Amino acid sequence: MNKNQDSIKTDDSEIHSKIELLTQLQAHRLELEKQNSKLKDVQQQLKETHDRYAALYDNVPVGYLILDKAGNILAINLTGSTLLGKEHEFILNKSFLSYIVQDDNDRFLNYLQQTFNSSTNTVTELRIKGSLNKAIHIRLESLVIKDADICHTVMTNINLIKETTDRNQELLHGNRRLMQNLFKIQEEERRLLAHELHDELGQWLTAIHAETETIAYFSEKDSAIHISAQAIKECIKKMHDAMRDMLCQLRPVLLDTLGLEDALLELKKQWTTHNPHITLELEFEGKFDNLSELINITTFRIVQEALNNVRNHAQANSVLIHLHRKTGAIPADDVLSLSVEDNGKGYDVNQVPHGLGLLGMRERAIAAGGKFFVRSIPSHGTQIHAKFPLDSSNRRRKTDAL
Numbered sequence: 001m002n003k004n005q006d007s008i009k010t011d012d013s014e015i016h017s018k019i020e021l022l023t024q025l026q027a028h029r030l031e032l033e034k035q036n037s038k039l040k041d042v043q044q045q046l047k048e049t050h051d052r053y054a055a056l057y058d059n060v061p062v063g064y065l066i067l068d069k070a071g072n073i074l075a076i077n078l079t080g081s082t083l084l085g086k087e088h089e090f091i092l093n094k095s096f097l098s099y100i101v102q103d104d105n106d107r108f109l110n111y112l113q114q115t116f117n118s119s120t121n122t123v124t125e126l127r128i129k130g131s132l133n134k135a136i137h138i139r140l141e142s143l144v145i146k147d148a149d150i151c152h153t154v155m156t157n158i159n160l161i162k163e164t165t166d167r168n169q170e171l172l173h174g175n176r177r178l179m180q181n182l183f184k185i186q187e188e189e190r191r192l193l194a195h196e197l198h199d200e201l202g203q204w205l206t207a208i209h210a211e212t213e214t215i216a217y218f219s220e221k222d223s224a225i226h227i228s229a230q231a232i233k234e235c236i237k238k239m240h241d242a243m244r245d246m247l248c249q250l251r252p253v254l255l256d257t258l259g260l261e262d263a264l265l266e267l268k269k270q271w272t273t274h275n276p277h278i279t280l281e282l283e284f285e286g287k288f289d290n291l292s293e294l295i296n297i298t299t300f301r302i303v304q305e306a307l308n309n310v311r312n313h314a315q316a317n318s319v320l321i322h323l324h325r326k327t328g329a330i331p332a333d334d335v336l337s338l339s340v341e342d343n344g345k346g347y348d349v350n351q352v353p354h355g356l357g358l359l360g361m362r363e364r365a366i367a368a369g370g371k372f373f374v375r376s377i378p379s380h381g382t383q384i385h386a387k388f389p390l391d392s393s394n395r396r397r398k399t400d401a402l
Helices: 002-059 076-082 102-116 158-219 223-252 255-257 260-274 293-314 357-367 392-395
Strands: 065-068 073-076 122-127 135-145 150-157 279-285 318-326 335-342 371-376 382-389
Touching: 002 076, 065 076, 065 255, 073 076, 076 150, 102 122, 102 135, 122 255, 135 158, 158 223, 158 357, 255 260, 255 293, 260 293, 260 318, 293 335, 293 357, 293 382, 357 371, 357 382, 382 392
Parallel strands: 279 318
Antiparallel strands: 065 073, 065 150, 122 135, 135 150, 318 335, 335 382, 371 382
């Protein structure tokens, strides 16, 4: 009887253990199913992320390449292969040099060497062969991966930028030519007007002066006629002075006869007469003969306008004009430099000037093939600088004369 009871107890214990084991296995199975479900979700997310990054990598608006030291393409995205005009599998392990316009081969090889010798980004612009043998302008920016002997390169199509820049340059050059012709016509009109004033009005003033001298000679000194004649003579003298100033403003005679240096000395003499409270110094360095008429009149007009600005706006008591002609071993080194400096109130160069004086000087300088700079600080005066290459301007002296 006892043996049967012990056997029953053993069977119950085994059944209970199996039930517990089965329960644990079911719990583990449920846990594994949950983990498996989460793993599938993570795998799906990873796949979606991979697809997004792959699409981003392939479809970004720039080409992305990996190059070795020899310039072979180890990897490239879809945009890059599209730019090169080949399928992806026909590009890998091929030399990038084979896609470059021949004239730019040396530039690329030098750039590649520079890239692998640098620890920072390197940039260059060159041309690759496009469809129908039409060159495409591209920009390369590369960075070397250390200890890997490869560089990551971004390739950007800048064809549109280049075309826009070229069109803007054409428009700019056209505008400069237009300004040069405008100044040429303006100077010719001033020349004609100056001649008309000198020949016509000058003759009439001389005739009136002669008649007045005759009247004064034959009239009694204290008579009303004599006094009026003397008054007319004084008015004629003032008219002569005013006309001489006008002629100098319109067309300096000495500029046509004796050259730039004497014309500026005469300008200084007249300007200091009208502005005795301002000290004007004029310095010359070099020889100024055989300059083209374009350079002569441009330089004179810039000095003239700069002195007008000093008188009207600068509130200065001192002005220094320095004209320097630098010659070198080759004609390209022949340069004329002009500077006008005052000790006036100055101004903020970041603010747009109200008048047209500076703009006119700048346009004149650029139209003559030169460069124009202005430096100024409030309460510390203003410096105007202009530089003109004389080689090209002197070769065009006869054809481009104003």
